[in-house]
Amino acid sequence: SQTIHQWPATLVQPVGSPLSLECTVEGTSNPNLYWYRQAAGRGLQLLFYSVGIGQISSEVPQNLSASRPQDRQFILSSKKLLLSDSGFYLCAWWTGGGYGYTFGSGTRLTVV
Amino acid sequence: GENVEQHPSTLSVQEGDSAVIKCTYSDSASNYFPWYKQELGKGPQLIIDIRSNVGEKKDQRIAVTLNKTAKHFSLHITETQPEDSAVYFCAAFTSGNTPLVFGKGTRLSVIA
Numbered sequence: 066s067q068t069i070h071q072w073p074a075t076l077v078q079p080v081g082s083p084l085s086l087e088c089t090v091e092g093t094s095n096p097n098l099y100w101y102r103q104a105a106g107r108g109l110q111l112l113f114y115s116v117g118i119g120q121i122s123s124e125v126p127q128n129l130s131a132s133r134p135q136d137r138q139f140i141l142s143s144k145k146l147l148l149s150d151s152g153f154y155l156c157a158w159w160t161g162g163g164y165g166y167t168f169g170s171g172t173r174l175t176v177v
Numbered sequence: 178g179e180n181v182e183q184h185p186s187t188l189s190v191q192e193g194d195s196a197v198i199k200c201t202y203s204d205s206a207s208n209y210f211p212w213y214k215q216e217l218g219k220g221p222q223l224i225i226d227i228r229s230n231v232g233e234k235k236d237q238r239i240a241v242t243l244n245k246t247a248k249h250f251s252l253h254i255t256e257t258q259p260e261d262s263a264v265y266f267c268a269a270f271t272s273g274n275t276p277l278v279f280g281k282g283t284r285l286s287v288i289a
Contacts, residue, residue, distance in 0.1 A: 071220075097274060108281040109221070109266065116274045124276075155220050159277075165211035165268070166277060168220035 067092035071156045071169030078176055084129075084143040086172050088156030091137065096158040098139040099166065100131055103153040115139060151176045179204040181269050183280025190257050191288050198283045200267035201249040209270040210250045211277070212241060214263045221266055225252070257287045 068091045078084060090096055100112040111124045113131035121131050128147050132140045139156060153173050157166040180203040190196045202210075208229040213221035227234045227241045227250065234241050238257075243250040254261055264284050268277040 099276065106284075109279045111276055114274075114276050157220075165209075165213070165223040165226055168213075168222070171218075171220045173218075 067167065069156060069158055069167055069169045071172060073172055074170065075173045076175070078146050078174065080148055080176055081145045084141070084146050084150070084174070086141040086154055086156075086174075088139040088141075088169055089137055090139075090158045093137070093158065093160050095136060096160045098133060099157040099159070100139065100141050101155040101157065101168075103155060103171075105152075109155070113141070146176045148176050150174065179207055179269055179271055179275075179278040181267060181278050181280045183267050183283055185283060186281065187284045187286070189286045189288060192257060192259060194257055196252075196254045196257050196261070196285055196287075198252045198265055198267070198285070199249060200251070200269075200280050201247075202269040202278075203248065204269070204271055205245075205248065207269040207271050210241070210243060211268050211270075212252050213266040213268070215266065215282075216263045224265075254285075257285075259287050259289050261285060262287045 070089045097116050099114045101109045102112050114122050115133040129143050153171050155171045156169040159166045183200045211226035212224050214224045215221040225236050225239050225241050227243050238255045240253045264282045266282045267280040270277050
């Protein structure tokens with residue numbers, strides 16, 4: 066079956082520290098992968114998406130970067146976190162075929 | 178590009194009543210419209226979707242209608258239950274690898 070794993074579930078990091086969030090997908094190949102951020106009580110903001118290994122599209126200029134070192138792995142990074150980076154980060158995948166995205170369970174990041 | 182407007186932003190209904198959430202889209206080329214339910218602290222989950230060649234789709238207490246001419250689609254929940262309380266997002270998809278465009282969400286509260 067197709068599953069998506071996202072970790073960690075929660076993270077508290079000091080301002081200026083680095084960040085690495087990982088997302089992996091199982092049971093599918095060559096998926097499109099997405100990183101979204103959701104501020105408290107707000108909508109889904111698309112940060113990055115990838116249609117293949119090494120291919121990253123950035124939707125919003127910011128303090129974050131993304132990488133896709135393997136077909137089913139998507140990583141969200143920051144060299145130095147800001148307070149404004151706090152939020153709920155969601156990874157999603159899509160294999161086309163007219164079905165909606167499948168979201169991971171999310172990582173709640175609090176920058177202190 | 179595509180723009181999706183979602184209304185209302187909050188909705189309170191009595192248990193057993195119906196709830197309707199409406200979305201409009203701007204790109205007439207959009208052809209796939211999924212709806213997601215997000216419970217507190219979790220990732221959004223696909224609950225129903227509709228394609229542009231269909232006017233209505235039902236799944237038990239949930240239905241979605243699409244009016245291509247007016248470029249709007251709606252989610253209908255009948256006989257609401259407390260467990261229907263969540264944030265609901267609509268989205269629109271155009272083609273290829275372009276990401277889904279989400280509405281800003283509707284917070285539904287079902288009052289027992």
